[in-house]
Amino acid sequence: MEAIIFTGIQGTGKSTFYRERYFTTHVRLSLDMLKTRHREKVLLRACLEAKQPFVVDNTNPTVAERSRYIAAAKDAGFRVVGCYFQSKVADALIRNEQRPLEQRVPVVGVLGTYRRLQVPNPEEGFDALFFIRLSQDGFVVEEWQREVR
Template sequence: MALLTELLTAQRNVAVDNTNPSIADRRGLLAIAREYGAHTVAYWFPPDRDGSVARNAARPPKTRVPDVGLYDTLKRLMGPHPAERFDAVYVVRFDGEGGFTVE
């Protein structure tokens, strides 16, 4: 949060690359963004349990997420809610060929 505040104070563009699975997890980020007048955009990856498990298993061991962490995140995963007032929301899906589609 301190780094986000520092960057927005300096009027820098910021991307938070983290899962932030729940509304509660995103609340602080959105509050800081609004305080600084930042444009807020969500990229929503609808849950794909089987695909997530397969992609995680294919990762190198050092970057693999423990199964318990993967399942916990999937259990808590909530899509953007209108009350969060994102300026834009994009839905991102795996295309089955190693890429993504963005709607």
């Protein structure tokens, strides 16, 4: 049983990474899709009770926001993996502008998330933590070595 928690500002490739790596194996919990915290909570509870692997595909910029998922997953016996999506703000804004109009996040929203961003660390309760960035060849995934932003 595995819970994967994404962290990163908008436009860093989180949803694309989910589709490429976890679409066939993990349920996706995403506020973009579910629209409300209530729906997210219902689906999270269902995954935990059914022992269904899941990915939390939200920005999750703060320790407090990540802690609710980590605690619930740990209590249910899940292995908890963190994935931190690093990107320069300018690059994320460019990718955001390339999205279909209805999927774009206002610039103020991206910048606000960046200002709140707390880089995840193993002390939060992750069993594994990965640093992910986009390159011209796709995603580069590295085991967590140090804190970077």
